[in-house]
Amino acid sequence: MKRTKPHPTLDEWWENAIPPGADATRELRFVIVGMLLSLVISCYFFLNYAASYRKLFETVDAVRVLKENAIMTDFSVLTEDIYLGFYVLAACQLFVAIYHVAYFYMGHSKSIYLMRRLPSPTALPRRILTVPITVAAICLVSVFMLNLIYYAVYYFVTPTVCLP
């Protein structure tokens, strides 16, 4: 029977993607916290949206009615700055890459000598760049996906006559 190699867990994948011996748990925690914070910050869209949505209505004889010629705030205005967390996290990956390079010179050892003489020419760049590039890419994909979701909310919840 053919044996298939089990898929690595996230921890195992992470450990093989950063410098050997570097603190994978700490790096992973940093990214997860960063992603969660960025997600929370992006939820500011709902506050912006709710405020703008309320302005579309007025109360006449204790009844809430749509204002005449009311136009919803533009989507780009509502999403202004809400992805800042993701952009900052993506930018931080430059420092993560620098830290990964510096790691090979830390602890009274120059493990860079070993890494540079490995037969695999991709081993060193893989250990330096995999995580920063992956995290930056996840950040950008997250921005894209959230933008789609928020636009769907904007498009389907806003009264059609009020869409700009």
Place this chain on the structure above:
Amino acid sequence: MIEIKNLYKSYLSERNALSGIDLTLPRGEIVGLFGENGAGKTTLMKCILGLLPYHGEITLDGERITHRNIASLSFATSEHSFFPSLHAQAHADFYREHFPRFSVTRFRGLMDFFSLPYGKPIGRLSTGQKNQFEVILALSQGADYILMDEPFAGNDIFNREDFYKVLLGILEPNETVLLSTHLIEEVSDFIGRAVLIREGKIIGDITASALEDEGLSLTQYIKQRYQYRADRVAKALGDMGAKDCD
């Protein structure tokens, strides 16, 4: 065979760290590389390993040293090149993953010989133990050419002497060792050839048998080549004494 032809290396701070080095290292030799601090020993080794850019030609069995044949070279340095937070077993796993000829048997044998712990991060070992571990990795990699740069700095004499004996016992006939050290007397019975380097130039290259024929000890040969002036200490002390009297 490693062939070095017309090798030049300059640093910003030092114009000629290596100046026209020509050297051949055939298989199966233990070669001592001697020279004062700053003579160019470490630079030479780093050039061979491709860790420093250089002018000239370095070939391994007729081919330039690239990622394709770099596994034939290993390196033990007093600067160390292990991962401080990894323990010994994790290093063995890492080496096995990257160097197909890594010898687990030799690794375990040497770990036991030095009584080094498997489960402790290498960064927490003593300096002497770190040196031992560095050498163990270089010897276990499965390389044909083992470059050692001051590998025993910080080890006591008993450890060093035992290590020379073990090294002679475990080396295969096709393995070459290039050993840079200041411990001339200690390695004189153990090396088969001595290469002397001074101010980036090779000023001596002699086999142990040629030394024997000339009736010289290694230390005498080195002093001769370095034009060491035996009276310089007495002269310096005399000069200082004379100044005090003035």
